[in-house]
Amino acid sequence: MIKIGIPRALFYFRYGEFWQHFFRNLGYEIVVSPSTNKQILEQGLKYVSSEICLPVKIICGHIEVLKNQVDAIFLPRFVELNHGLYTCPKMIGIVDIAQIQVGNACEILSPKIKDNFMLAHFQTGLKLTGNPIKVIKALNRAIPYLSHHKKLSNSEDHKQRILLLSHFYNLWDDFIGKDIINSFQSCGFDIATKEDLPDKVLKSDKGFAKNIRWVYERELYNAFQYYSDKVAGICNIISFGCGPDSLIGEIMSKQANEYKTPFLQLIIDEHTSKTGINTRIEAFSEIINRNYQSKPYLTK
Numbered sequence: 594m595i596k597i598g599i600p601r602a603l604f605y606f607r608y609g610e611f612w613q614h615f616f617r618n619l620g621y622e623i624v625v626s627p628s629t630n631k632q633i634l635e636q637g638l639k640y641v642s643s644e645i646c647l648p649v650k651i652i653c654g655h656i657e658v659l660k661n662q663v664d665a666i667f668l669p670r671f672v673e674l675n676h677g678l679y680t681c682p683k684m685i686g687i688v689d690i691a692q693i694q695v696g697n698a699c700e701i702l703s704p705k706i707k708d709n710f711m712l713a714h715f716q717t718g719l720k721l722t723g724n725p726i727k728v729i730k731a732l733n734r735a736i737p738y739l740s741h742h743k744k745l746s747n748s749e750d751h752k753q754r755i756l757l758l759s760h761f762y763n764l765w766d767d768f769i770g771k772d773i774i775n776s777f778q779s780c781g782f783d784i785a786t787k788e789d790l791p792d793k794v795l796k797s798d799k800g801f802a803k804n805i806r807w808v809y810e811r812e813l814y815n816a817f818q819y820y821s822d823k824v825a826g827i828c829n830i831i832s833f834g835c836g837p838d839s840l841i842g843e844i845m846s847k848q849a850n851e852y853k854t855p856f857l858q859l860i861i862d863e864h865t866s867k868t869g870i871n872t873r874i875e876a877f878s879e880i881i882n883r884n885y886q887s888k889p890y891l892t893k
C-alpha cells in the first residue's frame with residue numbers, strides 16, 4: 594500500500610484532520626510525523642538559514658523524519674485563500690526547500706492552492722487514484738473535519754482573562770506553545786485564543802483589517818480588535834525573522850497602547866528558553882494586575 598507522509602507542523606494544525614481522513618478514505622496509509630521535539634528541530638536547522646522563522650525550521654525537521662519512511666509527502670503550496678488574501682513567501686517557498694531536501698528519497702505531492710482549496714485536493718486525489726467518484730466521496734466524508742479547530746479548556750477558578758495571539762502553527766505545536774500556555778495558566782489567567790472566534794469575525798475586512806493582505810495576519814488583527822476591550826492583557830507570540838508578524842505586531846502594540854491594554858510581544862526562536870518565557874510572563878502578569886485595579890469590570 595502507498596504510504597503518504599504528513600508533517601505534523603505548519604498547516605497540519607489547521608488541516609491535518611481533514612487530510613488524514615481524505616487520504617484514508619482514498620485507501621492510503623498515512624504516516625504523521627511525531628510531535629516536534631529538540632531532535633526534529635535540530636534536523637530542520639540543517640536545511641535553512643538562521644534568519645528563517647522557527648515554524649519553517651520545524652517543518653524541515655518533520656520532512657527529514659518522514660522522507661525515508663514514506664512514498665510521498667503531502668505538502669500543498671498554499672498561495673492564496675479567502676479571495677485575494679495571501680500566505681507569506683516562506684510558506685509558498687517551503688515546497689521548493691522540501692524538494693531539494695528529499696531529493697529522490699520520496700515524492701512531494703504539492704498541489705498549488707490559489708483560492709481553489711477543494712479543487713486542488715480533488716486534482717491530487719484524481720492524480721493518485723484516477724477515479725473521480727471515489728475522490729468526491731473521500732472529500733465529502735473528510736469535509737466535516739475542516740472545521741475542527743483546536744480550543745483551550747480553561748479552569749473556572751481563574752479570575753482574569755488574557756488573549757494569547759499566535760498563528761495556529763505556533764500555538765498548537767506543543768514544542769512552541771505549551772510552555773507559554775502553562776506559564777499563563779500558572780499565573781492564574783484564563784486564556785482566550787483566536788480559535789474561540791467564528792470565521793465571520795476572523796475574516797472580516799472592516800476597518801484597518803481591509804489593508805492587511807496576508808490571510809493569517811488578518812485573522813490575528815481581527816482577533817486583537819475583537820478582544821482588546823474584553824481582556825485584561827494581550828500577549829502576541831511572534832517568530833523571530835517573520836516580516837508579517839513584526840509589522841502587524843507593531844501596529845497592534847501601538848493600538849493596545851492607545852486602548853491602555855497591557856500588551857506583551859513574545860519573540861520566539863530556537864534559542865527561546867522556558868525560564869526566559871516564565872520571567873517575561875510573570876513580569877507581564879504584574880503589569881496586568883496593577884492595571885486591573887483600575888479596570889475591575891474586566892473580570893470574566
Ligand code: SF4
Nearest residue numbers: 646681683684832835
Ligand atoms: S508568516 Fe511569519 S512565521 Fe509564518 S511562515 Fe511566514 S515568516 Fe514564518
